[in-house]
Amino acid sequence: MHIPDGYLSPSTCAVLYGAAAPFWYTALRRTKAALMTRVVPLLAVMAALSFIIMMFNVPLPGGTTGHAVGMGISSIILGPWASILAISIALAIQALFFGDGGITTLGANCFNMAIVGSLAAYVIYRLASGRAALTSSRRVMAAALAGYIAINVSALCAAVEFGIQPVFFKDPTGAPLYAPYPLRITLPAMMIGHLTFAGLAELVLTAGVVAYLQRTNPALLKVSAPGAIIAEEEEREAAAGTGAWRPVRPLWAALALLLVLTPLGILAAGTAWGEWSARDFSSPQQREKIAEASRHFAPPVQAPSGLRRLAAIWTAPFPQYAPTFVRRPAVGYVLSAMFGVGAVIFVSLLAGALAARARGKPYELS
Amino acid sequence: MQLARAANPMNFLEKTLAGFFRLVEHALDAEDIAKTRGFLQCLDPRIKFVGIAGLVVATAMVHKLWTIGMIFAVALALGAASRVSPLLLGKRVWVPVLLFTGVIALPAPFVTPGRVVCHLPGLGWPLTAQGLMSASYLVARVETAATLTVLLILSTPWIHVLKALRVLHVPALVVVIIGMAYRYIFLLLDNARDMLESRRSRMVGEMAGADYRRLAAASVGVLLSRTVHLGGEVYSAMLARGFEGEVYLLDDFRTRALDWIMLGFFAALAAAAIYYGK
Numbered sequence: 001m002h003i004p005d006g007y008l009s010p011s012t013c014a015v016l017y018g019a020a021a022p023f024w025y026t027a028l029r030r031t032k033a034a035l036m037t038r039v040v041p042l043l044a045v046m047a048a049l050s051f052i053i054m055m056f057n058v059p060l061p062g063g064t065t066g067h068a069v070g071m072g073i074s075s076i077i078l079g080p081w082a083s084i085l086a087i088s089i090a091l092a093i094q095a096l097f098f099g100d101g102g103i104t105t106l107g108a109n110c111f112n113m114a115i116v117g118s119l120a121a122y123v124i125y126r127l128a129s130g131r132a133a134l135t136s137s138r139r140v141m142a143a144a145l146a147g148y149i150a151i152n153v154s155a156l157c158a159a160v161e162f163g164i165q166p167v168f169f170k171d172p173t174g175a176p177l178y179a180p181y182p183l184r185i186t187l188p189a190m191m192i193g194h195l196t197f198a199g200l201a202e203l204v205l206t207a208g209v210v211a212y213l214q215r216t217n218p219a220l221l222k223v224s225a226p227g228a229i230i231a232e233e234e235e236r237e238a239a240a241g242t243g244a245w246r247p248v249r250p251l252w253a254a255l256a257l258l259l260v261l262t263p264l265g266i267l268a269a270g271t272a273w274g275e276w277s278a279r280d281f282s283s284p285q286q287r288e289k290i291a292e293a294s295r296h297f298a299p300p301v302q303a304p305s306g307l308r309r310l311a312a313i314w315t316a317p318f319p320q321y322a323p324t325f326v327r328r329p330a331v332g333y334v335l336s337a338m339f340g341v342g343a344v345i346f347v348s349l350l351a352g353a354l355a356a357r358a359r360g361k362p363y364e365l366s
Numbered sequence: 367m368q369l370a371r372a373a374n375p376m377n378f379l380e381k382t383l384a385g386f387f388r389l390v391e392h393a394l395d396a397e398d399i400a401k402t403r404g405f406l407q408c409l410d411p412r413i414k415f416v417g418i419a420g421l422v423v424a425t426a427m428v429h430k431l432w433t434i435g436m437i438f439a440v441a442l443a444l445g446a447a448s449r450v451s452p453l454l455l456g457k458r459v460w461v462p463v464l465l466f467t468g469v470i471a472l473p474a475p476f477v478t479p480g481r482v483v484c485h486l487p488g489l490g491w492p493l494t495a496q497g498l499m500s501a502s503y504l505v506a507r508v509e510t511a512a513t514l515t516v517l518l519i520l521s522t523p524w525i526h527v528l529k530a531l532r533v534l535h536v537p538a539l540v541v542v543i544i545g546m547a548y549r550y551i552f553l554l555l556d557n558a559r560d561m562l563e564s565r566r567s568r569m570v571g572e573m574a575g576a577d578y579r580r581l582a583a584a585s586v587g588v589l590l591s592r593t594v595h596l597g598g599e600v601y602s603a604m605l606a607r608g609f610e611g612e613v614y615l616l617d618d619f620r621t622r623a624l625d626w627i628m629l630g631f632f633a634a635l636a637a638a639a640i641y642y643g644k
Contacts (some may be wrong), residue, residue: 004467005515006507010426011380028539037610039540041600049593051547052554053586055389057381059578070586077590089540089547096531097524097548098374098392099459099516104426113585166478167499171429173480174497178507182473208583209590353378 001069001149001158001198003109005102007179008161009169016161017107023115024088027081035082043082047089048075048334053088058201066201072125072147073152073209076224079123087114091172107258121150121206122224131227139225140211147206148199152191154199159183159190216232237316262321262337263330276302278311378486378578379566383465386559390552390571395454397516404448404519418518423634428643431502437639438510441517441601448521459512465598471501484571524548529619550596557592 008016032039053070060066074083088110094100118173128142163183166176181189213220222228279288281303290299302310321336322329402405406414410490425437452474474485480496529546532538544601573581 004508005422005461005511006467006504007425008426010423013426028537038597038601040543040546040609041604044543045550045593045597045600047543047547048550048554049590050552052558052589053504055382055385055555056558056582056586057385058379058582059575060476073586073590085543092544093548095515095550096527096544097396097519098510099519102511103422103515104511118564128644171499172498173496173501175480175496175503176474176478177429177500177503180471180497180500180504185477204579205583205586208579212584212587213590220590220594234605269601275384277410318369 001113001155001194002091002101002111003105003112003158004163005104007102007165008108009165009178010104012161012165012178013104013107016111020088020107020111020115023084024110027084030081033253034079043085044072046078046082046086047093050086050090051200053205054094054326056205059207060197060200060204066197067199068147068198068205069154070152070202070205071113071150072202072206075121076125076143076146076206076210077149077220079206079223080193082116083118084114085123087118098115108158108161110152112161116215117150117154120153124149125224129225129228131229132225134221134225134228135214139214139221139302140207142332143210144203145327147202152194152199152200155190155194156187162186162190171194184332195233204301230316259337278308285306311314378582380571381564382582383559383562383566386555389555392458393524393552394402395458396575397523398518399450399454400523402449403448404521405443406448406517408624409628410621411522411526411618412532412533412619412630413621413625413632414518414534415527416533417629418514419637420632422511422514423637424643425507425514428639429469430643432508433501433639434506434510436472437635438506438513439509440635441513445513445517449496450517450520455513455516460509463509463512464505467505471504472505474498474501479534485642527617540612547599554589554593558585558589561588 022102031043035042041327050070053073054067054070058066058068069087071083074086077083078086091101091109091114095103095109114282125142125146125266128145129139132138132142162179162181163186165178166182167181169177169279170175179186210221276286276290279300281301282291287299291297302308318322318332318336318339322332323335326332326335373385397483411418421437421440425434428434428437430552442452445452475493476491478494478496478500482492483490483495483498486493501509502618526543529543531544563583565585599640
């Protein structure tokens with residue numbers, strides 16, 4: 001994603017330098033205020049680390065490898081502002097000392113990867129991790145999501161920058177002067193590669209490093225987890241039905257409400273198209289409804305033979321959500337809903353218990 | 367020790383280590399060439415930085431191929447006068463750029479709308495004049511700009527490149543951080559290389575993909591912990607030497623007549639290219 005010189009017009013480069021400047025200024029001010037005199041050594045070593053992270057080949061499923069930018073892990077460890085500076089400095093070193101990425105396009109590269117990438121990664125990580133404990137597996141998932149989305153948002157910015165070049169910058173014959181492809185080509189070309197390989201590399205590295213730090217040095221994860229509860233507190237609150245799992249409670253309440261409201265289905269007029277039984281074809285009232293739902297095409301006189309044969313294989317215990325032992329349809333609806341939800345919960349618990357047994361750990365209900 | 371699966375000669379460890387070695391090799395090459403007595407090496411780094419950066423900007427601004435070619439010819443002449451071998455430029459710049467940008471530019475003649483000049487034999491795809499021109503612009507611009515940038519890097523000690531940034535009014539604090547970061551890159555690179563080498567020396571055959579992923583994440587995690595620790599130690603060392611948060615740079619460059627002549631030459635060349643390349 002390092003854009004070399006020559007791909008973007010000078011005016012695009014100038015605009016992106018201009019767009020990056022206020023972020024650099026704010027990042028420097030905020031980082032200096034937070035780190036005081038530590039800003040110089042800490043940013044220097046973290047920029048060096050960002051540089052090294054970009055050199056790591058990350059093995060991907062399928063036998064290939066990819067490079068990560070490290071925007072996800074950098075934002076999680078340093079916070080967004082210090083991450084903007086660390087990655088920008090790493091990109092400047094790559095351009096100035098190793099010729100990787102252009103000098104005129106340095107502003108664009110910093111804007112895409114350091115600024116947009118860091119901010120996107122931080123926001124997604126904070127939203128997805130919530131108040132989960134530093135050692136919670138939810139943080140690993142949040143880190144994976146943050147890294148994956150951040151690199152894709154950065155790639156999207158680069159794709160747009162490439163894609164607008166032929167619209168605005170052409171020579172008198174109409175030949176594009178810089179990146180030659182329009183948005184309809186640059187968007188899929190950039191995004192396919194990043195949604196698959198590069199995104200996966202960022203996902204694997206960000207989640208892997210967070211999981212590793214949870215085991216060895218969770219204190220490093222504190223910067224991006226100001227409201228995190230400690231692990232013991234999380235367990236206690238989970239046992240009491242409060243805390244990090246509290247958001248699940250409204251879901252249970254909503255589920256109960258939906259169960260109670262299931263008889264509303266009786267009020268629905270007409271029939272669902274295609275959900276007919278073999279018997280419906282021999283009932284004049286049902287035939288009328290089928291025709292009405294099929295733009296007045298008359299249904300066949302008899303149920304199709306295949307439908308008749310297959311319908312006989314299995315008879316549902318609660319046909320039409322109306323158990324035979326219940327006279328009132330509303331009660332039948334509620335009972336059917338309870339049975340369905342109960343079956344889903346039972347299967348989920350069973351699958352969880354089997355998975356826990358396969359991992360060799362006791363299964364705990366949250 | 368890991369048990370063997372299928373042997374893969376270019377696995378994650380090999381690729382990452384190869385990247386590390388390549389980086390060190392490039393840095394050493396640059397230091398060696400910067401020490402030789404050549405034309406660009408003699409120039410004041412500030413003049414050289416501004417002049418070459420100006421040529422890169424001019425390369426991006428011009429709208430005619432021959433003007434890009436003219437700047438490229440000057441870059442070649444500067445390289446020859448500065449004892450930068452065309453072989454090294456070919457290996458470091460021309461071939462990699464041609465492979466990367468060339469592949470990107472390859473479909474342009476087929477997808478860019480315009481006057482059809484011929485059809486691809488066998489497939490019958492139309493090639494447009496505008497598409498061919500566009501691909502040529504892209505490759506020529508990227509080759510020229512990359513050659514100029516690498517000439518700057520190879521002919522200037524990195525510490526002088528840093529000080530030259532001050533003429534662009536980059537804050538001294540940022541210059542110092544970039545300088546320190548550059549030094550620590552090689553320290554961390556040593557750390558990372560030792561870590562991966564020691565792991566490789568204990569391996570027989572190939573690991574499974576998931577194990578490689580865990581190893582990559584753990585390596586970065588270890589490096590991260592060490593880096594944070596290192597940051598604390600460096601800070602303590604700086605405090606012990608009287609650091610109070612203010613940074614100063616010694617500006618010991620002296621310009622000579624040749625520097626000003628060359629600045630005039632770079633400026634005139636860039637201006638002429640932009641004027642005639644409109």
